Amino acid sequence: MRLLRTLLLLFFTAGLIFLLDQPLSGLPALGRLLDPVNGWAAQAEPMGQFTSQDINLEALELPATVFFEERMVPHIVAQSEHDLYFLQGYIHAYFRLWQMDFQTRAAAGRVGEVVGERMAKDPRTGKIRNAVLEFDRGQRRKGMVFGAENSLEAMEADARTKLMLDAYRDGINSFITSLKFKDLPLEYKLMGFAPEPWTNLKTALLLKYMADDLTGYTEDFALTALRDALGTEQFNFLFPERRLQSKPVIPEGTAFAPASLSRPSSPPDDSVWVHFSSKAVARLDDYETAVGSNNWVLGGVHTRTGAPILCNDPHLGLNLPSLWFEMQLQSPEMNVYGVSLPGAPGIIIGFNDSLSWGFTNNYRDVKDFYEIERLNAGQYIFDGQSKNFDKRVETIGIKGKPDFTDTVYYSLHGPIMYDPSFPDPLGTGRLFAVQWMAHRASNELAAVYLLNRARDYLAFTEAIAHFECPAQNMIYADRAGNIAIWGQGVFINKWKDQGRYVMKGNTSATLWGEKIPVAENPHVLNPAQGFLFSANQITTDTSYPYWYNGYFHDFRSDRIYELLTATAPATVEDNMNMQQDVVSELARAGMPVLETLLRPDTIARAEWQGALNADSRDATRFQVFWELFYDKLWKKDFSGTLYPSPERTLDILLNDTSVAYHSAIVQAVEQVRQNWQDSLSRLAGADSWYEAKNTRLTHLARIDAFGYQHLKIGGWGVTINAAKPTHGPSWRMVVSLDKDSIRAFGVYPGGQSGNPGSPFYGSSVSRWAEGKYYRLLFLPRNAKGAQSQTHVWTLHPKGK
């Protein structure tokens, strides 16, 4: 009896320990996590105790120094290129390891390996499926790894980027190998996995992840369905290829060099197009969350000091740990400051001691879909001949479950992304291959390498020529006073409408043709108007000789144009204020018309001028009204597909010629009147604009406790300060390129540390929301003053 009791208790105790040592039904391994010695409390960073250190690193070639500011911005001073990128990798990993790991796993479709199964309703089919697996399959099927492998080959073939990649990888791995369980970022302890060695492929994957974020839309399906359903005339009226009053990125009237390629003629008949029998319902959530950005540059004639001022605020997903990591990189050949992407070497957006540059998404369409006519399991038809598929077997890990094997068939157009087992957005179950610029072997890292070192406009153009995908509007200013902008990327010389809709894949008539020479990409240097700007609007006026389509937006660019042409010589502060501008062109122009129809009710107080300020109630009233009205107006005909853009909707609202829609508009206003009042009363007590919209920072693993909610910030996607609920200005930068120095200011939503237990995890959040900036400390070369910085890492090559 005593033996039994003893054994029972022993068994129970061992069982308790065993259970607490494993993750169970969504819970982390509680014993490991809650143990303060090696678990959670090891990541509770002591306040104000980030100290100077001497670190020995075997792989370093020469001694190096890293100065840290109060807010943890590192300034790396290295004596060789190898050491510089090695230390950048080491520091990225030091602050952001879990994020780098997780994002590249996501890019590669390997989330299931660490997250396991999450059952949810599939929006395409309505069936309950493992949502994580579907995500992973989607990544594989769209060719993320395929594209990354292609690019990796190109990057490793270039000695400059090979050195950069290798040194960066070694730096990360040198940090990873120094870690014990205790030192692992908290998310590893919560999610129960451990870092694996970094590879150059992971860096390539991260760059493709950005390309996917910025060019990965599937709206071709919806447009195809709509064109068939509406008929040409109505379709063109509601979904025009360009908005006539757009202010293009390249100022109207700029002379383009004659095209060296002639535009291919469109196929003579309808046989190249795919049709969808009924107006199918498309899933377009990826389109609606479309990201945007602003950049502009003022030439010296428009600034108080006579020096150019360059501004950039790329709008991306608002996550924690932040997408960006701020730093300065200094080597004998280079001195550059800006934001980097943890997971990739170099500075992506910023300035060096000669010039500054910034990006917005270009939005020209570089992703097209082809229907594949399958002959048998291994072959398809092309120009009447049979062709063999290449097969790629994708093994997808699911934590706690057997692997899932997915075979992806590659046609000459690209991988078959959609088939009956993975249906397209319309749910037809037919076979569609995707042809995408991001599949190609491009070396964007070479652009980063050269850009960071560029001294003048010529070097800038040589650098960005390597930037193929995602295409960006690259804005430029230098201390000599030049300003410029390029709609840069690699584009295909397309025939009109090629790739705007889903095409037949069984004919060479739809194949992508030649690349447009990069030198013929739209660009302008020192335009007469003395300023340049881009905010995802169309790149050129109609005089550009090549045809293209895209997903362009106008409200922000219209407002930027208005402000840039209105202000007297501007200061840095004026530009900062412009980045905080929350005036909605949509509200300003649309409200009078809507109010006329809404009488006797009024939307907002008479004095309201359309500013979506954080504490404005008028803003809430208008925004709620507009959302309801817009939805009501188009829902009947376009539910589940693509609505005509808000820009187009406003034009129809304002334009006398839209008689056809007048009664629909009147009706929609009447129908939402009551609903609108009800919605507003439901908001009672929390009806200021920032409370109603809830701009938030979401942790990458969707851990609510590690995020921020209801940030007090105004704006919307249509305003310059484009703070939407989960997207917004991810880095605000204002750079004044004075003759004798560079004065730069910046802020991003988050903090330098990726550790939720660090004081630097969210240290810039409120400053960002308030629209305040940090003066960026740009150390000159051989700065002795740098020694006064708070924290210094002195790095020694071990044994040298």
Added chain:
Amino acid sequence: MRLVYCILTTIVFSFLAEQVFAWWSLAVISFLSAALFYLSPARGFLSGFLSGLILWLSVSLYADIANGHILSTRMAALFHLPGATSFLVVAALVGALVGGFAGWSGALVRKYMLPAR
């Protein structure tokens, strides 16, 4: 008095063991100390329980105060607990229970194998 010595020993050696081994070394030490100090099963439990509680609570308090409660507040939110303090207590209770059962087991095993002194 033996109980107090046992607790002190458990705390010190668990803390040291956890520097090298995983979190469950707390259980191993509680088990061994309860056996070596010839505690009764009830006192074995008490010793392990208090050792786990005191050790985990003091280590986490030390870290938490230096951290300005940043992480404990987030952890509390993660576990839907009302505040940082409640998280610290709940976390330490896990250590206490593990220590307690291990101490009880140690005492029982000792009693079974070496019933009298």
